[in-house]
Amino acid sequence: MKKIWVIDDDQAIRWVLDKALQKAGMQPRCFERVGDLWQALQAERPDVLVTDIRMPDISGLELLRQVKMQYPDLNVIVMTAFTDLDSTVIAFQEGAFDYLVKPFDLNEALALITRALEQSQNTAGADTAISSIDNDSVDKMMSKSSSRAMQDIFRAIGRLAPSKVTVLITGESGTGKELIARALHKHGARVNKPFVALNAAAIPKDLLEAELFGHERGAFTGASHLRKGRFEEANGGTLFLDEIGDMPLDLQTRLLRVLAEGSFYRIGGTQPVNVDVRIIAATHQPLETRVAQGSFREDLFHRLNVIRLRVPPLRERKEDIPRLVRHFLQLSAAGLGVATKRLSPDAMQVLQDFDFPGNVRQLENFCHWLTVMSPANVIGKSDLPPELLSSLTHYLPADAGAGQSNVAEDISFSSVPASASQAAQPVNQSFMSESEAQLQYAESQRFADNTPTMASSVSEQGSEGWLMLLEKEVLRQLMLGTSGIMDNLTTEFEKKVLSTTLAYCRGHRSEAATRLGIGRNTVTRKLKLLGFADE
Structure with a gap:
């Protein structure tokens, strides 16, 4: 358990923080006087110290100064009811991690203490890294x-x-x-x-x-x-x-x-x-x-x-990526005390195809993520972080298409021939004159007479034609890690049905509502919800 020490002459503050920290799974210890705190510091050291800025025997700023002189790595949070600029500036100048303004929200205080704990852990790792950098790691890192x-x-x-x-x-x-x-x-x-x-x-x-x-x-x-x-x-x-x-x-x-x-x-x-x-x-x-x-x-x-x-930038020197990946995976594994993982050729190719807007730092973060999150020692495509998967327009795992041909085609739910797309454009009487509607209808008729359409596919094959497209689109979005698939596809489906039906009915909503089997007011409401202009 993380040790959090609190020093404040106000018993109420000590009691509240003690109970909140215990409830958060931390190990608090409260002090009323600075002398007791110094005596305790001789025997052990906390992970974070929280101190009031105004106390009877010594100011919090003076305590902060003395603590940072003897324990420079100890994160100190200063509590104060006085938010003047001088106190704030001096607190930061003397090395305070942050400050809490009284009266404070308990959740805010716990969040700040948690950040101080995390930063303390990162600093410990960073100090080691800097020491390593000062010795050999500059050359090791750059030799990659x-x-x-x-x-x-x-x-x-x-x-x-x-x-x-x-x-x-x-x-x-x-x-x-x-x-x-x-x-x-x-x-x-x-x-x-x-x-x-x-x-x-x-x-x-x-x-x-x-x-x-x-x-x-x-x-x-x-x-x-x-x-x-x-x-x-x-x-x-x-x-x-x-x-x-x-x-x-x-x-x-x-x-x-x-x-x-x-x-x-x-x-x-x-x-x-x-x-x-x-x-x-x-x-x-x-x-x-x-x-x-x-x-x-x-x-x-x-x-x-x-x-x-x-x-x-890393995208201009992608030949460095394999060596850097191996280096960062080794560092991550050593830090966690686990076996070093490696990437499959397909996964490595994905990394080399990615543009890395965050450059080497982003690549290092990916390697840390893979070391922690990947269940396998050999990392495949499907184990890669979501940011990488979402960058793959044509991505599907190799086993997802077993027994199917060309499953990984770039098929979207709205993919239809160009003529059908034109025939299915949103139509509204406020935008389309009667002659324009007739022209649109004539175009859709030519398309129906001369081109195999979704409708003809359904008449010949039942619903298998467009359901297969729908199935592929759902599978594609699942593999990309998309959220809210049901809402997204429902919205696209309704847009396509409404716009195509209105085009066929030359913009007449009453007729479209009859053909769709819903009320005219429902058509109007859905058009508004879906972003079409109202009448």
């Missing part, structure tokens, strides 16, 4: 790419790594831009210095400046101590600025000065801070377009765009 485009990237890394030159990495989300940045650092002269990453899109604007440049003690309310920013943390090493295209304009100006002069001022500071930092920036956005739109400084763009590396 044999395409010409990626080989060009590798050669560029070899040339650029030893230098201090600024690099701009562009490419779609999920292509591995941070891996390339880490590779540039790992193979350079700064390998023994810090590699610090900051995502400009993931940090609120109010916090981003302090994250980059730090602040002096007393710079603003609650700034009780000096705090170094990412530039100082990366001094002597590499600062990776991810999603640089999302950086606010005012911070772009400050960043430009740092790049030009190699120094900056902390927030509230009066003395310049000199740093030696190599900048590697990345973005999925076209910066030239943002410059033209006025949302990105042109001088900063040219300062960053010294050397540009474009990472190709």
Whole structure:
């Protein structure tokens, strides 16, 4: 059971959270005083700590600060009845996972605690992954790419790594831009210095400046101590600025000065801070377009765009997919402690035919999904995730068509010859004059006289002709994982019957209702429900 510790001097809050957490299957432990909490921390450690911001012996912010200094991986949620900006900013600056505003909804509180648990687990895995990346996994991961485009990237890394030159990495989300940045650092002269990453899109604007440049003690309310920013943390090493295209304009100006002069001022500071930092920036956005739109400084763009590396999307290097799949399946299996699964040739072909809008990250997620969800060690077509199956227009499993020929044809329920389709167009008196209706009827008569139709098929073969089409369409939608098949097909059936009957009756609803065996008002109501214009 996950251990959730709560510290609050309000007995009612402690009681409510204790009961709610127990009911949710967690193991809560409540404290009234900070001294008792610290004593307990000497013996064990919770998975998540929930603290009030205002307590008699110490503030929640000071407790947060001390906890994060000694237990940096412990996620802390701050509860407060005061939603002022300063407290919120300071809480995030000091490393709070999130905050709850009193009075809070219990379901909201439980959902937030659950997210903190999940993030804590992911962070533990991520820390291991980063450690692995810093050692060997950059080379292992990137060695799975044999395409010409990626080989060009590798050669560029070899040339650029030893230098201090600024690099701009562009490419779609999920292509591995941070891996390339880490590779540039790992193979350079700064390998023994810090590699610090900051995502400009993931940090609120109010916090981003302090994250980059730090602040002096007393710079603003609650700034009780000096705090170094990412530039100082990366001094002597590499600062990776991810999603640089999302950086606010005012911070772009400050960043430009740092790049030009190699120094900056902390927030509230009066003395310049000199740093030696190599900048590697990345973005999925076209910066030239943002410059033209006025949302990105042109001088900063040219300062960053010294050397540009474009990472190709996965759809441009599909020959890398088999190696990457095997690599990710091995990683997933190792993480779960299960046997490594493999893909059948048909399943691998499906993966290679997919465009992967999420690129390598999406492929990795698919491999995790397959490791967890697939019941077989050899993964076939039918075991693939729904997103992949829905991309296959002609997909049916091999055994679904046993004893049938051409079952996997691209047949839809509305598939009829062109003339029949024309004859079955929606007809309404508000859109069609009498002469037009007669012309439409004449066309349908020519079709009936000269072309084998569904009607003739039914007269010759009973209902087998169109029922076979219906059966194939139902089977096709089942294999695609479609939901609401009954409603969808019923709607299409009614549309086709009504429009064809109205065309045959030259738009006269009363006659159509008689031929269909339903009331005229029913015809009118169904036409309205199905999206046809009313009279």
